[in-house]
Amino acid sequence: MAEIVTTSIKSLPLVYRGKVRDSYAVGDDKLLIVASDRISAFDVILGDPIPKKGKILTALTDFWFKELDGIVPNHLTGTDPESVVAPEERDQVKGRAVVAKRLKPILVECVARGYLSGSAWKEYQTTGQICGVKLPAGLKQSEKLPEPIFTPAGKAEAGHHDENITYEDVVKQYGEDTASKLRDYTLALYKKAAEYAASKGIIIADTKFEFGLDDNGTVVLMDEILTPDSSRFWPADEYKVGQSEPSFDKQFIRDWLESQPWNKKAPAPKIPQDVLDKTSSKYEEALIRLTGKGVTA
Template identity: 60%
Template structure:
């Protein structure tokens, strides 16, 4: 599959199904009362702001990668896939909007916790460590550097934010208050197990998963189910093993397969002669940044599944 397989889709426009919500990347439609059609658009968000320009092929690449991981990790935790074809629930003239970029899933009751697992010190975690020698309240050893591997993966949950708001890092204890000890502890344990299994698989392909986030929901019978998307470059920080050691030694961000390329560009972008303040509207992405980002997503999928 190539990035030019179909035109870029910034926003889907299905009319045969009721629209439930548009997220940063996905448009969700109701299919009866028990299923949801999740359409992965080519939208890109960074710093919780949606960019105005789509990344061609991104939605298809994200969907293929999520399906790869749902298959690999099914023994650890049930997931929300129904196994039914997304094309079967839309009109014939809408098929091209969903083909290759959609999942038909169970409708669950989502739990309002972003289950973040970090195996390496990066991004906001590195900034927080420099200030407090901890990440989200989890104490860490002294002397760690940017991109350092942590002694063991740590669980640093966040409260899921409304569209346009920043997710809020919270303690495990706070998640217990929100969803109860049983769900909170099971999500924590499952998330670490999922991360460790995925990190081992990715490493065999020459890729490091520095951190990731999972989302869970409850089925009608109370079963805890892995939902949304999983282990894509939108929810995970991927680094190729080559170049990692040199970046670590230099204290720099390693080369990445995720949105870090866009984040790094945005950090130096200016709006009206001043640094962008990370609120809408976002700076217009140059074509070179769009093409480089599309190539990164494509390379990540090819390397992982090749």
């Protein structure tokens, strides 16, 4: 089937269209969440889809939910997505959707960092710390941190960048009990995933998780986890301290956009097909290295 930029499921009420995912109501307590082939860069949704991207993200997330089972409850219900839509709509959800519990989102991006990269590297160079966490002096770009750290960000409105906050800010917003669970779950998930990925020749430099609260106030892991959209995956055999690392994520498409005369506001430039295909192959290589399996188009 061709790439899916926007789903059109008429048999269920549309709840929300995000940068990548479309969510539909399944009764009062569940959501059908469909991963499209859209991609965003610099907080702009690009007009050209990435082949197989939605299926790759879904396959990786499903894999990680199984691999990390037992650390924290997650939002999966086990319901077959194809069973909740009309027969003629099944092609839109096959291999790219889940039926999830409907939760109250916690408005914090829960970021775990094991290496000094991206915005954290910039903040460290200026302040010597990240999100209020003081780090040793003299660290270099992409260097492994002494211990993984929790560096939360406050979720911004659409079109704005998330802003780094401190653990104390999370405590003020959600209380010590919930804040400590968010931190401890985030670091436990990251450590176990990083250990597994290392056995497959991949460094997970950092990643972000999202959580919600169920009707009982239980913290539940939701959304995608440990994909190239939400993580920095580096090939371990090319890793060197002091450089910007090659990665299995959207950096390739970001680099192409940076070379264009573009003000980083919508609409984005039209992306050449070879750049789209190369981005797709980088995403799929991460999937294959981690799980041993690719996806069909």
